[in-house]
Amino acid sequence: MIEARGLTKRYGDRVAVDDISFTVRPGAVTGFLGPNGAGKSTTMRMILGLARPSAGTVTIDGRRFVDGPSPLTQAGALLDAKGVHPGRSAYHHLAALAATHGIPKRRILEVIDLTGLSAVADRRVGGFSLGMGQRLGIAAALLGDPQVLILDEPVNGLDPEGVRWVRTLARHYAGEGRTVFLSSHLMSEVALTADHVIVIGRGRILADASVAELVGDPKEATRVRTTRPADLAALLGRDGVSISSEAPGVLEITGADAATIAAEAASAGIVLLELTPLASTLEDAYLALTRDEVEYRSDARMAEEATR
Numbered sequence: 112m113i114e115a116r117g118l119t120k121r122y123g124d125r126v127a128v129d130d131i132s133f134t135v136r137p138g139a140v141t142g143f144l145g146p147n148g149a150g151k152s153t154t155m156r157m158i159l160g161l162a163r164p165s166a167g168t169v170t171i172d173g174r175r176f177v178d179g180p181s182p183l184t185q186a187g188a189l190l191d192a193k194g195v196h197p198g199r200s201a202y203h204h205l206a207a208l209a210a211t212h213g214i215p216k217r218r219i220l221e222v223i224d225l226t227g228l229s230a231v232a233d234r235r236v237g238g239f240s241l242g243m244g245q246r247l248g249i250a251a252a253l254l255g256d257p258q259v260l261i262l263d264e265p266v267n268g269l270d271p272e273g274v275r276w277v278r279t280l281a282r283h284y285a286g287e288g289r290t291v292f293l294s295s296h297l298m299s300e301v302a303l304t305a306d307h308v309i310v311i312g313r314g315r316i317l318a319d320a321s322v323a324e325l326v327g328d329p330k331e332a333t334r335v336r337t338t339r340p341a342d343l344a345a346l347l348g349r350d351g352v353s354i355s356s357e358a359p360g361v362l363e364i365t366g367a368d369a370a371t372i373a374a375e376a377a378s379a380g381i382v383l384l385e386l387t388p389l390a391s392t393l394e395d396a397y398l399a400l401t402r403d404e405v406e407y408r409s410d411a412r413m414a415e416e417a418t419r
Contacts, residue, residue, distance in 0.1 A: 141290075
C-alpha cells in the first residue's frame, strides 16, 4: 500500500505538487493520470525517495521507501528506462542490481524470460530500441518480486503485443494482492487496465475514484452532421432534448436516440451526413476534469476540420 498525506514539493517559487493525499491499495491496478507538468513524475519520485518532499509524508507499507532494509523486494519501479549504462548487456545490468540484494541468478533469468528479452540478453543496452529498453526497465522493476509495482508510462514505445503484455502483467500482479500504480497518457489502455484512477492537475488531486465512478452512466448522446443544423435543431427542440454545437454543421443531441433523430430528419427532408451514437468514456471524463489544467492546448476544432 502507498499512502501520501499532505504531500508537497516546491522548486523555488514553483509548486510542483500541492498538498495532496491519496492511498493506493493492494489488490487493484491504480492509474495515475494528468497532463504534462501536472506533477505525476515528481510524485512518483517522492514515493521512491528520489525527491525530498517540501512538506507531508509518503510511505510504502507504513514506512518510507528509503528506510526499508530491502528496497527491491519492497517496491519495484520503472521511472526512466534510459537510466542504464549503454555499454552493459541486459543480463549484466540486471545482475548488478541483483548483487545488491543477494538475488539469485535464477531470478535474473526468470525476469529476462518473463519480459521477452531472452534473445537479446547478451546485447549491449545502447543498441536497444525504445520498446526493448522499456522491457528491460520492467524486468528491473520485477527483479525483487516486489509487493508494490510503480510504473511511469510503461507502454511507451511498445508494440500492440507489448502493450497487451503490460496490461496482463499489471492485472496479474494486482490479482495476487499486490499494489500496482501506473501512469499513462493512453486513456483507452488505462480504461482496460485500471480499477481505480487518481487524476492530478497543476499539482492538485482532481479526482480519486474507481473507473466506473469517474465515467458514470453512459451518455445518451448522438453526434449529427447536416447541411441544415438550425432546421434540425428546431425540429427536435422539445422538453428533455438538449442540443449543442461545437463546430459548424455539427450537433450533439442528448435526449433523443439515433433512430428517432433519423426518422424525424427523414420526415422533414433533412439530409444527415453523419449520425454517430456517443458513449461516455474515461477519456471524456479525463478531458472534462483537466480542461483548465493543461499547460499547452491545441485547437481541436482546427484539427477536426483538417481531417475531413
